[in-house]
Amino acid sequence: MTGPAAVKAAARAAAAAARKAAHAAGQGRAAELLADLLARELGGRQPGTAASGRVLAGYMPMRTEIDPLPAMAAHPGPVCVPVIDGRGRPLRFRQWTPGAAMVEGAFGAQIPAEGAWLEPDVLIVPLLAFDARGFRLGYGGGFYDRTLEALRARHPVLAIGFAFAAQELPQVPLEPTDQPLDRIVTEKGLFPL
Numbered sequence: 001m002t003g004p005a006a007v008k009a010a011a012r013a014a015a016a017a018a019r020k021a022a023h024a025a026g027q028g029r030a031a032e033l034l035a036d037l038l039a040r041e042l043g044g045r046q047p048g049t050a051a052s053g054r055v056l057a058g059y060m061p062m063r064t065e066i067d068p069l070p071a072m073a074a075h076p077g078p079v080c081v082p083v084i085d086g087r088g089r090p091l092r093f094r095q096w097t098p099g100a101a102m103v104e105g106a107f108g109a110q111i112p113a114e115g116a117w118l119e120p121d122v123l124i125v126p127l128l129a130f131d132a133r134g135f136r137l138g139y140g141g142g143f144y145d146r147t148l149e150a151l152r153a154r155h156p157v158l159a160i161g162f163a164f165a166a167q168e169l170p171q172v173p174l175e176p177t178d179q180p181l182d183r184i185v186t187e188k189g190l191f192p193l
Contacts, residue, residue, distance in 0.1 A: 007173045011137055015129035015167055022164035023064035030187040034162055035071040037185055041158060053077055057093050057120035060110040066162050068124045073098045080118040083111050090147040093118050122158045130161050134180040135172040148179035158182050
């Protein structure tokens with residue numbers, strides 16, 4: 001493997017190791033900070049507020065991904081999680097609640113066994129690494145990049161990266177299809193973009 005693919009593969013390996021070490025050290029205040037950011041960005045935590053009408057997409061944490069579930073559960077409006085609909089396709093999102101029955105989906109991700117298909121206004125995005133420009137390094141499937149591009153073509157979408165501060169790189173290697181994040185939250189606070 002040579003060229004941009006090799007650069008990204010090396011960056012993924014280093015980022016995965018940094019995330020693993022940070023995960024072992026604990027998640028600190030990350031979930032609380034994410035919930036606070038969501039409440040500010042969306043307009044509150046109570047039913048009947050501006051937030052209650054906005055659809056939030058989170059994710060079911062795998063391996064050493066930082067856990068967004070407390071922030072997802074605190075959102076007063078509809079919450080959904082990504083479902084892989086096939087290689088080369090954008091993600092779809094199925095409604096999730098804290099007590100939802102889950103099944104194993106593609107790549108081992110847990111997805112709701114049933115529920116409405118929703119289109120999110122705000123996405124909490126997992127990642128391996130991020131940089132000060134707001135770019136993220138994912139797992140290499142391009143699912144979130146395709147999804148953000150498609151959603152942004154239809155309506156305004158807020159993409160929030162959720163990561164450990166140790167996952168920051170000086171510069172994420174980019175390809176023309178990479179989509180930037182709007183905010184990044186770490187256990188140390190809101191990362192300035």
